[in-house]
Amino acid sequence: MAQYRQAKADLLLEQLHRQQSGRLTLFLGAAPGVGKSYAMLVRAHALLAQQQDVVIGYIETHGRVETEQLLQGLPMIPRSQWQAQGRIWEEMDLDAILARQPKVVIVDELAHHNAAGSRHSKRWQDVQELLDAGIDVLSAMNIQHLESLGDVVLQITHIRVQETVPDLILQHIRDIRLIDLPVNELLERLEQGKVYVPEHIQSALHGFFSPSNLNALRELAIQTVAQYVDNDLRESSALTAQAALALQTHVLAVIDGRGQSATIVRASCRVAEKYTAKWTV
Numbered sequence: 001m002a003q004y005r006q007a008k009a010d011l012l013l014e015q016l017h018r019q020q021s022g023r024l025t026l027f028l029g030a031a032p033g034v035g036k037s038y039a040m041l042v043r044a045h046a047l048l049a050q051q052q053d054v055v056i057g058y059i060e061t062h063g064r065v066e067t068e069q070l071l072q073g074l075p076m077i078p079r080s081q082w083q084a085q086g087r088i089w090e091e092m093d094l095d096a097i098l099a100r101q102p103k104v105v106i107v108d109e110l111a112h113h114n115a116a117g118s119r120h121s122k123r124w125q126d127v128q129e130l131l132d133a134g135i136d137v138l139s140a141m142n143i144q145h146l147e148s149l150g151d152v153v154l155q156i157t158h159i160r161v162q163e164t165v166p167d168l169i170l171q172h173i174r175d176i177r178l179i180d181l182p183v184n185e186l187l188e189r190l191e192q193g194k195v196y197v198p199e200h201i202q203s204a205l206h207g208f209f210s211p212s213n214l215n216a217l218r219e220l221a222i223q224t225v226a227q228y229v230d231n232d233l234r235e236s237s238a239l240t241a242q243a244a245l246a247l248q249t250h251v252l253a254v255i256d257g258r259g260q261s262a263t264i265v266r267a268s269c270r271v272a273e274k275y276t277a278k279w280t281v
Contacts, residue, residue: 021132024131025137025173026139026170026175027177029142031218033190037062037108037140038066038070052104055076055077055102057106062195077100082117089115097130097135101135105138108140109123109140110139110140127169144217144220146165149270150266156213178225180221187211252268253265268281
């Protein structure tokens with residue numbers, strides 16, 4: 001019983017911290033081109049129509065005309081620029097956003113690795129700072145960038161994704177939205193040049209964008225969103241006495257620091273996330 005009371009107190013403290021920080025809405029897709037940035041901008045216009053203070057901190061349109069058209073009418077904070085190593089670097093201006101203190105900010109490409117000289121090495125860390133400052137964030141990423149899925153994605157695509165987002169970012173999500181397209185429609189968009197420039201289309205079709213890859217990644221994205229919803233409901237029910245047994249779940253991973261240790265850590269993390277369990281390595 002004492003263990004249950006402690007777990008319940010921990011959940012209450014965690015919920016209090018969430019209420020005091022900004023809200024993260026994540027637009028999750030299975031692959032580039034499904035419409036994540038477009039969906040974020042549509043949501044931004046809806047919030048603007050509700051008289052909310054919305055700004056664009058960073059957006060990637062990838063030259064897609066329909067997405068670029070949605071930029072009209074939305075306030076945008078210029079990116080910061082600096083010169084180093086003989087070239088001009090450009091990133092989201094985190095300090096300008098913090099100084100502006102909007103109610104909501106769009107920060108695209110959550111898994112992006114920032115240029116040298118940035119305060120944080122990863123964009124998700126920028127988002128973390130914005131949330132801690134009480135600013136709501138709309139962001140987007142593809143399922144292959146979730147860190148604990150690295151080994152699964154490698155088995156599917158034979159590609160080790162380098163830009164990843166740690167699963168802990170899911171703890172800050174208030175709303176997760178699956179942006180989905182049937183595989184045949186996504187392939188049509190690719191062939192029409194609506195995803196990549198023409199010279200990259202054929203290599204994409206014979207590589208990452210194979211139908212088998214897309215179907216598997218699509219299933220992963222759907223499972224992740226469903227799991228998040230389950231965890232959200234489980235956390236709410238955990239504040240009642242009926243959840244006492246569930247709160248006792250604890251995942252333990254034992255590693256030797258060699259061989260498959262990283263794989264074991266990622267896999268055990270996924271199990272702990274699935275059951276909202278404590279996790280020890």
